[in-house]
Amino acid sequence: MISIKTSNLTRTFGSNTAVDKLTIEIGEGEIFGLVGPDGAGKTTTMRLLTGILDPSGGEAWVHGKHVVKDSESLKDDIGYMSQRFGLYEDLTVIENINFYADIYGVPRGERKGRIDKLLGFSGLAPFAKRYAGKLSGGMKQKLGLACALIHTPKVLFLDEPTNGVDPVSRRDFWGILYEMLKEKVTILISTSYLDEAERCRRVGLIDKGRLLRCDTPAAIKAEQGAKTLEEAFIRIITQQGQITNPLSQIPT
Amino acid sequence: MNLVRIRALAKKEFLQILRDPRSLILSLAIPVLLLVLFGYALTLDVDNVPMVIWDQDNSQTAKHFILDFHNSRYFKIIGYYDTYQDLVWKIDTGEAMIAMVLPKDFSRYLGSGQPAPAQFLIDGSDSNTATIARGYISSVIANYNQHFFAHAVAGVTIVNPQPVSFKPRPWFNPNFESMIFIVPGLIVVIIMTIAALLTSLTVAREWERGTMEQLVATPVRPNELVVGKFLPYFCIGLFDLILSVIMAKFVFSVPVQGSVALLFALSSLFLCGALMMGILISIISRNQLLASQFAILATFMPTVLLSGFRYPIWNMPAAVQAVTYLVPARYFIVIVRGIYLKGVGIRDLWQQALFLALFAAAMIFLAIRKFKKKVA
Ligand SMILES: Nc1ncnc2c1ncn2[C@@H]1O[C@H](COP(=O)(O)OP(=O)(O)OP(=O)(O)O)[C@@H](O)[C@H]1O
Ligand SMILES: [Mg+2]
Numbered sequence A: 001m002i003s004i005k006t007s008n009l010t011r012t013f014g015s016n017t018a019v020d021k022l023t024i025e026i027g028e029g030e031i032f033g034l035v036g037p038d039g040a041g042k043t044t045t046m047r048l049l050t051g052i053l054d055p056s057g058g059e060a061w062v063h064g065k066h067v068v069k070d071s072e073s074l075k076d077d078i079g080y081m082s083q084r085f086g087l088y089e090d091l092t093v094i095e096n097i098n099f100y101a102d103i104y105g106v107p108r109g110e111r112k113g114r115i116d117k118l119l120g121f122s123g124l125a126p127f128a129k130r131y132a133g134k135l136s137g138g139m140k141q142k143l144g145l146a147c148a149l150i151h152t153p154k155v156l157f158l159d160e161p162t163n164g165v166d167p168v169s170r171r172d173f174w175g176i177l178y179e180m181l182k183e184k185v186t187i188l189i190s191t192s193y194l195d196e197a198e199r200c201r202r203v204g205l206i207d208k209g210r211l212l213r214c215d216t217p218a219a220i221k222a223e224q225g226a227k228t229l230e231e232a233f234i235r236i237i238t239q240q241g242q243i244t245n246p247l248s249q250i251p252t
Numbered sequence B: 001m002n003l004v005r006i007r008a009l010a011k012k013e014f015l016q017i018l019r020d021p022r023s024l025i026l027s028l029a030i031p032v033l034l035l036v037l038f039g040y041a042l043t044l045d046v047d048n049v050p051m052v053i054w055d056q057d058n059s060q061t062a063k064h065f066i067l068d069f070h071n072s073r074y075f076k077i078i079g080y081y082d083t084y085q086d087l088v089w090k091i092d093t094g095e096a097m098i099a100m101v102l103p104k105d106f107s108r109y110l111g112s113g114q115p116a117p118a119q120f121l122i123d124g125s126d127s128n129t130a131t132i133a134r135g136y137i138s139s140v141i142a143n144y145n146q147h148f149f150a151h152a153v154a155g156v157t158i159v160n161p162q163p164v165s166f167k168p169r170p171w172f173n174p175n176f177e178s179m180i181f182i183v184p185g186l187i188v189v190i191i192m193t194i195a196a197l198l199t200s201l202t203v204a205r206e207w208e209r210g211t212m213e214q215l216v217a218t219p220v221r222p223n224e225l226v227v228g229k230f231l232p233y234f235c236i237g238l239f240d241l242i243l244s245v246i247m248a249k250f251v252f253s254v255p256v257q258g259s260v261a262l263l264f265a266l267s268s269l270f271l272c273g274a275l276m277m278g279i280l281i282s283i284i285s286r287n288q289l290l291a292s293q294f295a296i297l298a299t300f301m302p303t304v305l306l307s308g309f310r311y312p313i314w315n316m317p318a319a320v321q322a323v324t325y326l327v328p329a330r331y332f333i334v335i336v337r338g339i340y341l342k343g344v345g346i347r348d349l350w351q352q353a354l355f356l357a358l359f360a361a362a363m364i365f366l367a368i369r370k371f372k373k374k375v376a
Helices: A042-049 A093-103 A108-122 A137-149 A167-182 A194-198 A217-224 A229-239 B003-019 B021-041 B060-071 B084-092 B106-111 B127-152 B178-209 B211-216 B222-250 B260-285 B288-305 B318-324 B328-342 B346-370
Strands: A002-013 A016-022 A025-027 A031-035 A057-062 A078-081 A155-159 A186-190 A202-207 A210-215 B049-055 B075-080 B098-102 B119-122
Touching: A002 A042, A002 A186, A016 A042, A016 A057, A016 A210, A025 A186, A031 A042, A031 A194, A042 A057, A042 A155, A042 A186, A078 A137, A093 A108, A093 A137, A093 B003, A108 A137, A108 A167, A137 A155, A137 A167, A167 A186, A194 A229, A202 A217, A202 A229, A210 A217, A210 A229, A217 A229, B003 B021, B003 B222, B021 B178, B021 B222, B049 B060, B049 B084, B049 B127, B060 B075, B060 B098, B060 B106, B060 B127, B084 B098, B084 B119, B119 B127, B178 B211, B178 B222, B178 B260, B178 B288, B178 B328, B222 B260, B222 B346, B260 B288, B260 B328, B260 B346, B328 B346
Parallel strands: A031 A186, A031 A202, A078 A155, A155 A186, B049 B075, B049 B098
Antiparallel strands: A002 A016, A002 A025, A002 A057, A202 A210, B098 B119
């Protein structure tokens, strides 16, 4: 079953096209990686698909709901973690989680079980009473994930969730994502770490709003005869002749 | 509308206010400070008008006349001089507001039953105070005359020194104390400004901090968000009001004559409109600095200048008068002064209350309509 489907999805800001005729299909329970240099249009794509930004052209459906026409009922089915930390730094970990549980209308009966589970596998339990602003970078991101998962969404949008997070915390973070995949959650994740992209079932490489490649990591590497995804992406982007110094654009 | 969500939003907002010293100061300390500061600074009472004197006559009669000014609490004699230059200099420097000159023949005129001239130079730069001071001079002289006729010239028969005796009996504020007039109006200014200023920050702050992007990606509805944000500030507003009423009574000795319950009921209506106006400004601007500046501009200025708080509306040009109908404080001032000074009830105030209700309804409607769950 298709979980995310876009057709010529486009968004312009003045003369700048942030997302350019994007057409993709992502299946249910799939983890799809969105990679590309700074300003490629990753965040804009996420915002279009979560219904918090209207497209200038084209269409998109998430979990069968149109992102413009059904943008409200869509919100019940999705979880979103914005690129910038979006939780309340002056509330504690547990206050943030409870707040989102109320906002999503998580039934009282199920709440305690879910919160305990999320606190447990995110390792946040000992910090429940700490202010979110006082958490380390990795802990903040796990809290963001816990809040996005509190209502067990069908589709999860994660915008560079592991940016600036240490390797151990990143591994924990991916551990949680694999748990979600077992429950058939569809995950769209943008990342600038190509070892993370390698863990996705498929990746989409975008640059200047355009989708340059969309395939499994293995297929992309084979196509370019490259050993790593990083090498493959650099070749693809250089072939486009659009970026003069690719190394400065794609962090490793 | 989902009550659980509204409660969650209100609780969250409340915790944030409690934990942010800046917003606590703004919501609790500033209103008290403003009330005290403006309460004393804005009083219209003119007491202790500084006065300089040139007594050319130097007679017992002149001294007696001067004593009347000396004994009045309205004047304060700050010096005696014997040239015009000195008098003018004192007025120019602002040390004195009035200079009194009694001519050489002052006592001779009085003794012979003729009108005696006395010259008063008044600094008219502040025409209001000058007018009031002039009134005081007249009343001191009138008093002097009365006593003069009664005692000084026993030999002369004067049938009726005062054909019409004017004994005013002012209502509502019998001693003409401006505190009683100013303080209730000041409460209106403070509530309006603080309410709009506080809420003007809330939505904009969330956009600036990035928490709104997260929140608009949830099923929260605009009306829930607006109401949830409104509730904690409504409590703060009521608290400020209680504080103001208590201070008015115990610091300024201005008690409520009418129904306190009615005062609070109608204040709630006004508070609704003011808070929602702040929220609306915040929603539209999405920027804290812009929103707070606009909120102050849109509330403080009209409330001070166009509500009748300090300047009577009937004294304004017609065009300006027309504008005042759009200032909600205009209606609320009538309500507050009515309840405070005259003890009037809802029968006399329902029209003003209706306007406040309309204003609040319009602000609620616009705030909910203008809130868009879109990042751009
Ligand atoms: N609200 C906006 N107004 C104007 N331009 C915007 C806006 N949002 C994004 N853009 C522009 O659209 C383009 C794509 O931006 P976007 O944030 O989607 O890129 P990104 O891939 O997420 O980059 P990064 O890796 O830096 O997060 C950029 O050129 C950006 O300047
Ligand atoms: Mg981005």
